[in-house]
Amino acid sequence: DQQVKQNSPSLSVQEGRISILNCDYTNSMFDYFLWYKKYPAEGPTFLISISSIKDKNEDGRFTVFLNKSAKHLSLHIVPSQPGDSAVYFCAASGGGSQGNLIFGKGTKLSVKP
Amino acid sequence: GAGVSQSPSNKVTEKGKDVELRCDPISGHTALYWYRQSLGQGLEFLIYFQGNSAPDKSGLPSDRFSAERTGGSVSTLTIQRTQQEDSAVYLCASSYRDMSAPLHFGNGTRLTVT
Numbered sequence: 001d002q003q004v005k006q007n008s009p010s011l012s013v014q015e016g017r018i019s020i021l022n023c024d025y026t027n028s029m030f031d032y033f034l035w036y037k038k039y040p041a042e043g044p045t046f047l048i049s050i051s052s053i054k055d056k057n058e059d060g061r062f063t064v065f066l067n068k069s070a071k072h073l074s075l076h077i078v079p080s081q082p083g084d085s086a087v088y089f090c091a092a093s094g095g096g097s098q099g100n101l102i103f104g105k106g107t108k109l110s111v112k113p
Numbered sequence: 114g115a116g117v118s119q120s121p122s123n124k125v126t127e128k129g130k131d132v133e134l135r136c137d138p139i140s141g142h143t144a145l146y147w148y149r150q151s152l153g154q155g156l157e158f159l160i161y162f163q164g165n166s167a168p169d170k171s172g173l174p175s176d177r178f179s180a181e182r183t184g185g186s187v188s189t190l191t192i193q194r195t196q197q198e199d200s201a202v203y204l205c206a207s208s209y210r211d212m213s214a215p216l217h218f219g220n221g222t223r224l225t226v227t
């Protein structure tokens with residue numbers, strides 16, 4: 001029973017174009033959402049987060065959108081760069097899960113030069 | 114380096130043996146987490162420490178798994194009588210507060226049980 005779902009295991013995008021990574025969740029009590037990026041043989045690194053009181057958070061080329069009614073969030077990367085090629089994990093917390101940050105299975109992004 | 118340090122980076126062990134994985138969190142970080150990632154899967158929560166106590170150990174898969182943290186710093190994850198399904202990358206993360214602050218992950222320990 002996955003509470004955080006990333007339904008696309010992979011995504012391929014041309015350099016300079018927009019990358020859109022999607023994430024759905026089932027627990028309406030989640031109140032904080034994060035995106036992590038992971039390169040091979042390294043631990044995930046924090047990218048960007050959003051609180052449930054907001055619907056958008058922007059940091060440079062990265063923007064996260066939250067649609068609470070649809071229980072959906074997305075990460076936009078524009079323009080995409082080859083160095084963005086990595087696995088992106090969506091994560092959520094809250095709803096009484098004091099120590100449990102729930103992760104999706106990840107989406108592997110490939111940015112082609 | 115000021116990041117989260119995990120050792121060993123790789124561990125190959127025979128089925129039935131015990132293993133101990135170590136995590137050195139970022140200095141001053143009170144929260145410490147253990148996750149694991151099996152092949153093709155997402156990150157699976159194991160246990161959370163705040164200081165030396167573990168308010169959430171709900172993710173430990175069986176009583177063969179245990180973890181402790183001493184001095185509010187170093188943590189060890191012990192797996193007794195390892196099984197092949199324990200093979201995974203075990204990731205440790207720390208945070209200066211709790212989940213409301215981003216987690217900083219180590220590079221993980223890749224455990225292979227033969």
